[in-house]
Amino acid sequence: MHDTQKLNCACVQELIDRQLPEGGWPFTTVTTQWAVEPTALALLALPSNSVRERDAAIRFLLRTQNANGSWPAFSGDDEAGSGLTGLALYALNGCCALGMVTNRAVQWLTESRGWESHWLWKWKFRTSDRHVRFDPDKFGWPWMPETASWVVPTAYSILALKYARGISQQDFVHLRIRRGVEMLYDRVCPAGGWNAGNGVVYGFPLAPHPDATALALLSLLNEPPNHFITSSLDWLERRAETCFAPWSLAWTILALDAFGRPMELVVDRLASVVDPAEVKDCATLAVVSLAFARAPGNDAFRVAHET
Amino acid sequence: MKLDRRTFLTASLGLAAGASTTALLNRPKYHVTRMQPRSQVAILRAESYSHNLESILHSGLELFHLDLRGKTVLLKPNLVDYVPGNHINTHPLLVCAAVECFRRLGARNVLVGEGPGHQRDTELVLLESGFSEDLRQLKVPFVDLNRHELVMTPLLASYTGMKRMWLPRTVSEADFVVSMPKVKTHHWSGVTLSMKNMFGVVPGAKYGWPKNILHWKGIQESILDLCATVPVHFVIADAIVAMEGNGPLNGHPRPLNRIVLAGDPVSADATCARLMGLDPTRITHIRIGAQFLGNVSTERIDQVAESICTPANPFEVVPEFQHLCVTGSAQRDS
Numbered sequence: 001m002h003d004t005q006k007l008n009c010a011c012v013q014e015l016i017d018r019q020l021p022e023g024g025w026p027f028t029t030v031t032t033q034w035a036v037e038p039t040a041l042a043l044l045a046l047p048s049n050s051v052r053e054r055d056a057a058i059r060f061l062l063r064t065q066n067a068n069g070s071w072p073a074f075s076g077d078d079e080a081g082s083g084l085t086g087l088a089l090y091a092l093n094g095c096c097a098l099g100m101v102t103n104r105a106v107q108w109l110t111e112s113r114g115w116e117s118h119w120l121w122k123w124k125f126r127t128s129d130r131h132v133r134f135d136p137d138k139f140g141w142p143w144m145p146e147t148a149s150w151v152v153p154t155a156y157s158i159l160a161l162k163y164a165r166g167i168s169q170q171d172f173v174h175l176r177i178r179r180g181v182e183m184l185y186d187r188v189c190p191a192g193g194w195n196a197g198n199g200v201v202y203g204f205p206l207a208p209h210p211d212a213t214a215l216a217l218l219s220l221l222n223e224p225p226n227h228f229i230t231s232s233l234d235w236l237e238r239r240a241e242t243c244f245a246p247w248s249l250a251w252t253i254l255a256l257d258a259f260g261r262p263m264e265l266v267v268d269r270l271a272s273v274v275d276p277a278e279v280k281d282c283a284t285l286a287v288v289s290l291a292f293a294r295a296p297g298n299d300a301f302r303v304a305h306e307t
Numbered sequence: 308m309k310l311d312r313r314t315f316l317t318a319s320l321g322l323a324a325g326a327s328t329t330a331l332l333n334r335p336k337y338h339v340t341r342m343q344p345r346s347q348v349a350i351l352r353a354e355s356y357s358h359n360l361e362s363i364l365h366s367g368l369e370l371f372h373l374d375l376r377g378k379t380v381l382l383k384p385n386l387v388d389y390v391p392g393n394h395i396n397t398h399p400l401l402v403c404a405a406v407e408c409f410r411r412l413g414a415r416n417v418l419v420g421e422g423p424g425h426q427r428d429t430e431l432v433l434l435e436s437g438f439s440e441d442l443r444q445l446k447v448p449f450v451d452l453n454r455h456e457l458v459m460t461p462l463l464a465s466y467t468g469m470k471r472m473w474l475p476r477t478v479s480e481a482d483f484v485v486s487m488p489k490v491k492t493h494h495w496s497g498v499t500l501s502m503k504n505m506f507g508v509v510p511g512a513k514y515g516w517p518k519n520i521l522h523w524k525g526i527q528e529s530i531l532d533l534c535a536t537v538p539v540h541f542v543i544a545d546a547i548v549a550m551e552g553n554g555p556l557n558g559h560p561r562p563l564n565r566i567v568l569a570g571d572p573v574s575a576d577a578t579c580a581r582l583m584g585l586d587p588t589r590i591t592h593i594r595i596g597a598q599f600l601g602n603v604s605t606e607r608i609d610q611v612a613e614s615i616c617t618p619a620n621p622f623e624v625v626p627e628f629q630h631l632c633v634t635g636s637a638q639r640d641s
Binding site for chain 1: 434556
């Protein structure tokens with residue numbers, strides 16, 4: 001057995017070492033261009049005793065929120081908003097009550113939707129363009145404005161809205177969450193699991209991906225049990241047996257753990273393939289840290305650091 | 308009919324406005340031209356994926372007299388996803404052979420870069436497709452173009468209507484970009500060859516997984532804008548085992564036992580299409596690309612090594628692209 005606590009400490013130290021002076025994180029170590037995804041994941045991964053680094057990360061995310069309430073994807077990105085807004089809000093929600101920041105982000109999230117929900121595109125997808133199997137009435141969130149809904153931004157957005165505190169317009173938010181959950185069930189792969197968001201194309205079932213499956217499951221954690229969730233967990237367990245990639249393994253651990261499935265073997269596998277210093281991708285490093293730091297009874301990928 | 312001065316002036320103005328609008332619409336949408344009077348294409352025979360590929364490729368590359376001394380070469384294979392048994396990706400042995408060849412040709416630095424379109428875990432694709440181990444042994448760096456540093460880049464064509472895009476710095480700083488597609492049919496674009504392969508330089512960190520904006524703006528249009536903006540200096544197409552049918556993920560393997568080399572992407576893709584039994588002039592991005600990115604006509608392509616062997620049965624395509632298939636005399640004329 002590997003010492004996962006020691007490995008997690010090494011992950012956290014690497015994250016601290018790689019934090020940019022302004023408080024964010026880049027995706028890779030060869031650039032100083034910050035990005036929201038590694039920053040938000042790193043903030044979730046940092047333990048509560050990393051006070052200075054967490055404060056810098058929180059201030060950084062607060063500073064980089066767009067005027068419309070969304071977050072850009074990276075330094076220099078336009079201000080229209082990205083599919084990572086949900087993740088940024090979720091990370092901040094775990095740290096403090098945010099009032100205006102939360103309300104503006106929630107407002108943006110409730111208004112943001114995949115373009116397939118527009119009446120013109122609905123009509124097109126129902127009449128002439130039917131090669132991808134999906135119901136355009138069930139829409140989630142896009143990666144960027146004026147594009148369709150996809151699984152990962154939808155899962156991030158659902159997580160953010162479900163855990164947002166002290167927000168107004170609760171009923172409207174609840175409805176928006178329902179619509180997103182319906183979208184995830186609509187796009188599930190026939191044998192369980194999710195990929196980017198195309199379950200069936202040209203009548204052919206496409207393969208799921210471990211990370212998208214795990215994230216979708218985490219966003220569905222408190223939903224009533226159903227066969228979509230069960231078959232996806234089963235698929236994730238089977239897939240983990242042949243998976244050796246840290247990002248996918250770490251997400252798999254977080255999802256299996258959240259649903260109370262055994263994941264010790266997967267943790268051991270992750271520990272055997274990961275050398276924190278060699279993980280060049282900061283987002284991967286943060287999720288690996290979250291996976292090593294998981295605790296029984298945590299919800300979603302909110303981990304022991306907070307309890 | 309009596310024509311008074313007022314009617315005459317109104318009609319003249321109307322005609323002038325119509326002519327101006329037509330001229331505006333017909334104005335080329337590219338702001339750069341990379342056309343050479345003639346293109347050179349080499350078709351190399353390769354029976355299988357083996358360690359002989361390096362010598363086959365080296366002999367083929369020598370035909371092009373490339374001067375790569377001191378240059379940074381970026382190899383851009385097609386790495387989409389890994390599905391056991393499906394020939395989806397450019398084979399790692401061909402990419403490794405290319406690395407060795409470009410090093411032998413004097414390149415200062417050879418990189419391999421790709422940004423998979425659907426699978427966010429690039430390392431998973433690299434591990435399961437065999438790339439990780441092969442690239443590690445060669446000590447060649449791999450750049451995940453989905454998550455690398457981005458620079459705002461003005462587009463050098465305007466088929467999509469977009470004026471600029473974020474693209475990876477690695478791509479803009481490379482001296483010599485080599486597109487290394489897997490020769491496949493594609494259910495949205497007809498084929499995916501060296502031009503469509505450039506979708507992989509579009510960063511997921513900005514545009515998401517998949518890079519859905521390219522679909523909404525038009526796949527053919529996006530291919531043209533990207534290839535105008537990111538010069539493809541050379542093509543090495545993996546047609547040893549190609550894919551037909553419901554590509555790019557779920558088609559059937561179709562052995563062609565060929566590698567196609569070319570100095571421009573249009574002549575490369577036109578030649579690959581002909582090897583597939585498809586008419587390149589019916590493929591929108593190849594036809595329009597022939598106005599400014601390379602040559603499509605066989606009369607302007609110097610074919611070296613093997614000649615084009617047209618298949619008795621064209622590659623199977625999805626129903627929407629049946630019109631690409633040619634047979635008999637039409638095939639010879641295309």
